[in-house]
Amino acid sequence: MGEATSNCTQSVLEWMATEEYKEKNFARQALVVNPARTCQPFGAMLCALGIDGCLPFVHGSQGCAAYFRSCLTRHVREPVPLVSDSMTEDAAVFGGQANLIEGLKNAYATYKPAIMAIFSSCMAEVIGDDMKSFIGNARNQEAIPADFPIAFANTPSFTGSHITGFDNMLKGFLQSLADPRQGKWTNGRLYVVPGFDLYPANLREYRRLVTSMGIYMTMLPDPTEALDSPHTGEYKMYQPGTPMGELADALNASGFIFMQKYSTVGTRKFVENVQKITSEAVTMPIGIRNTDAFLMTLHEMTGKSIPAELEAERGRAVDAAIDAHQYIHGKRFAMYGDPDLLLGLVGFLLDMGGVPAHIVCSNGNEPFRKEMEALLASSPFGAHGKVYNGKDLWHLRSLLLTDPVDMLIGDSHGKQIAKDADIPMARIGYYLPDRVHLHRQPIVGYQGAINLITMIANIFIDEYDRNCPEERFEILR
């Protein structure tokens, strides 16, 4: 039996590596295998964790809350507070109002939040619960004080992805809790919106770069501390985030800068069209040129000059790039992730002379495709790059086996296909539960560029050392 099984296994395995299989694989229309994206409420939770004193609250079945908390906790190795109103069968029949009101009452009394952010799971969306009126009724019934701040957002799991949920919740915060703009008066602060980003180190880097230019800023939302809080021997449920006052004052900002475009589309539209606030969206500043563009945008928006210390830092990043270019130049890469991350990464690889080959974006749309294709066309190294919107990691596996590359870039879920394709992998993005502390190193800004160059070049060098013929094993690399 053993022999027959292994022959059969071998032949299936070989067939799975063929062009024929790839065609079949790409022809599928309904099945998704190993998706590189998750659902809206997860992004909403991340957004809510970035507001000072805010308790995230899922309106729906409680299993979602358990899953979101487990998943984010595994990535950042931090506690993640989140409550649910635990809807069950009776709520499916009668609606979730009773659960929401009781949930608000209990959560308010027990966890003493400064504010709550309510977002829906798919159950509540399918039965069509009206959160706005439920919240009003909760106030009328004195489950919570009449003036207790609550933001809410509809985050159906069957449309969009985690980046849409982040966007919807952020817009929900502004719509529910920010006072509408009064005339031309501004508070003189630049609001920096990080987007769906699970590297607290990136957020710290944004703050450092912006403030080093002498710009008064507010990070909105600011989950930096929630995703990376110090160990002091004392657990605090609420970590410092965007202060309530600065959230309330957001629509009097002197401007908004969005560090990601695709995870903040709706919020940006609201800020620009509804509130008429100057806003700019940059490509996620991964790599030197993208960081340059970010700083130039800051300069144009505020008139502040770029200080000498940042120029020196840039110089060090350029030095690192030139020192290590030989390990990355001409190497072919496959990658997957959220649209904003991919645009940043491809820009970075093109800076380095790397060759992006397969770019898989599960939650990419047409504007993303166009932007990515334009980016690829801007460099001779981008000539072979192809964008795959709406595809998953099983599609990517076929690409890796039929048109091999030198390295896979993506989150930990890609480790199996990297192994199948026998190529090294650089772990970048979200979800990284199988390595420690990667989220603690920035991948944005000049420092982030140095980190990425170091990581990718050394992975290649390690790989060579491990696999090279004995006579090629030497101390110099």
Next chain:
Amino acid sequence: MVEEVLSVYPEKARKLRAKHIVVKEEGSTCAIKANIKCVPGLMTARGCAYAGAKGVVWGPLKDMIHLSHGPVGCGYYSWGGRRNLTKGVVGVESFTPMQFTSDFSESDIVYGGDKKLEKVLREARELFPSVQGFSICSECPVGLIGDDIESVAKKMMKELDVPIVPVRCEGFRGISQSLGHHIANDAVRDHLLGKRERDDAGPYDISLIGDYNIGGDAWASKKILEEMGLRVRNVWTGDGTVEGMMAAHQVKLNLIHCYRSMNYICRHMEETYGIPWLEFNFFGPTKIKESIRKIAAQFDETIQRKGEEVIAKYEPLMRKVIDEYRPRLEGKRVMLYVGGLRPRHTIGAYEDLGMEVIGTGYEFAHKDDYDRTFPQMNNETIIYDDATEHELGEFIHRMRPDLVGSGIKEKYVFEKAGFPFRQMHSWDYSGPYHGYDGFPIFARDMDMAINSPTRTLAKAPWKKEKEVR
């Protein structure tokens, strides 16, 4: 203490929660209430029926594709979260490390997902020709929009010629993952069990039930049983196979490890096929020894003799482990809060190391779990059911255990508060903890958690100086 802890809640919540907490007293019987709805708005560790069915019971059955039917999220979150190790080529012989979903979009909600489900199954069968069957694990919207996954399964089973099992495990059903276990067991009963006959059945054939092979646990347990001369025909459902489950009615004894998740199928097999079942505990040498003897007593003298040989073989190794670790762990106090079986099964292993469990409880237990737990506990132990994070935090701060054992959601809450911690769902990415292979790892890990020098770094020296002054 309990009253004080609960006093923060509004009255209704306080009354509800009070029923879930008891302190064991001399001669007291278990008056705890369990398996009741969570209180809305209080942070619970509980999951849902889908988590119990797909995540726990079906997921580790390796040669089937377990389709997360509905929106993308539930499948994503349950993907790889439970360390169910499997042998076999991924995508050919084992699908456990992968994730399959019908990825509902808005139009599927509006028009129903049955047609899409047919297509998904066809595509999966074509792309994964070696698959031995499918389970369709439904997520919340599937039940709410009234899809008929049963009839799709029936139709497609004929077309695709493999077992296709509809599992109605929508997350809103029931009050925790527990109902999902039951639903999953019923689906196994209705669609797989008894459907295949093996011609090599033997007198020592057994099934190992409710060991999900977390970090290789099932392999460690299997090793002992095989050394005793028993033939483990199937593990339900750690590294398990469809064939093994279909022919499971032919075994002579069912050994059940996680009673909570799989007792239903054991009872069914007893009633229908007359197969006896036995609960056992392979955590720590004392309980392993007891269990080996209990299991061997079900068989003849050959097995009993071999059972004693196994005990004799490993006793010195276990003695060595205890001699090494006990001096550093003696008298340390532990508080547990886990699911399934661990809140009671691991107590013996702690006691082997000289440690004492002073508080324990379950996320999703029923009354019968607490009936089994009470006799294991010392007087004055606090027992909490579906503890909220507030309660657990308060109990731990007041009782100051030396070690907390709970899940990933609790881990960093208590680590940040300065308590040594081990994840007792996933063994903190270590393991196995079962069997003789597991105990040395268990002992090392508990010692590491409690005695790691990193625990002494929390206070900055200048802060310490200030305190002294």
